[in-house]
Amino acid sequence: KAYLDYNATAPMREETVAVIAQAMREVGNPSSTHQAGQGARRRLEAARSALAALVAVDPTAVIFTSGATESNHAALAAVDGKRLVSAIEHPSVAAVDASCPPIPVTPDGVINLDALERMLRSYRPELVAVMAANNETGVVQPVGAIARLVHEAGALLHVDAVQAITKLPLCVGGVDGADSLSISGHKLGGPPGIGALILAPGRRIRPWLRGGGQEGRRRAGTENVPSAVGWAHALASSVDWNAIALLRKRLEKEVRLLCPEARIVGEEAPRLPNTTCLITPGISNEAQLMALDLAGVSIGTGSACSSGKVEPSMVLQAMGVGADDARSAIRISLGWASCERDIDAFLSVYESMVGVRRRRMGLSSG
Ligand code: PLP
DSSP: OOEOOOTOOOOOOHHHHHHHHHHHHHHHOOOSSSHHHHHHHHHHHHHHHHHHTTTTTOGGGGEEEEHHHHHHHHHHHSSSSSSHHHHHHOOOTTTTOTTOOOOOTTTOOOOOHHHHHHHHHHHHHHHHEEBBTTTTTOOOOHHHHHHHHHHHHTOOOEEEEETTTTTBBOOOOTTTOSSEEEEEGGGTTTSSSSSEEOOTTTTTOOOOSSOHHHHTTTTSSSSOHHHHHHHHHHHHSSOOOOOOHHHHHHHHHHHHOOOOTOTTTTTTSSSSSTTEEEOOOOOOOHHHHHHHTTTEOOOEOOOOOETTTTOOOOOHHHHHHHHHHTTTTTEOOOOOOOHHHHHHHHHHHHHHHHHHHHHHHHHHHO
């Protein structure tokens, strides 16, 4: 088995699972004043501090949520005025307000800063949302430059940092200048169903879930202490992204040798060290996914499957990739447990797939 779909979700370490199991045995509501409750409060606040340290903010700036989808919704719903979002956002941003005009990207998948500047002047948004790095292509966005333009126009900047956090240096309110960041537990070796919205110093946000007054009266509901504890535990184990970048380099080099027509999306742009979006013309991503899955290799596709119809990825379309090529794109994403054997397993299936394609094309042209 080879798991190569970390951008969808990362496996949890055994020790993290054990820490969560232990936290689930410990009773106590952080809002209760008895000792059991205060114990839970201490565990929750320690987890909050670990997250705050990740982006160098005060712990009070960290609001726990049910995941980055909720964090993105909350950030966008916090303003009454107009919103501007990039053309390559995750659906949890893109679907919030279908009336937002999309900020275009270059063929390499980088937000077009000239277009952004023009749109800021003509559309006058109150908030702009961009992602720090794209989940399908791994292309990294120039968040610092975007923040300067957005702030000059008097707007707020929300950054979906789900894929970038820990792989790139990011600092809310610091050099990158975001006013808020979304992050997600299960992409970072923690459990699914927990995330955070992190606010820059001085940024206030109106509550989006009312009730018990938890999370500084901004997001009511009894806190998910075991998941927060598990997430903080996962963050304490560092990942060697340089080693992962070397694995990816080998993968891309060998793919090119096996299939010179294959293309790596966003290759000329800065990319996350773990992600390859690969177009192999003439083989549909469904066929690739199935062949790889049969061999126990899990990869992702950018296609959203809605009502039984597989649509080509919106992200690739925004980059000007044609529909046929977009239907041949797969995503290979690596993480903390990835090793040479995983790459071997992928390459062995890939070699037979491109061999079949070559024979088929040879037959049809001869
Ligand atoms: N934003 C990006 C870029 C993602 O990749 C994901 C995960 O699919 C999300 C947001 C949503 O995160 P969650 O699953 O925690 O709601």
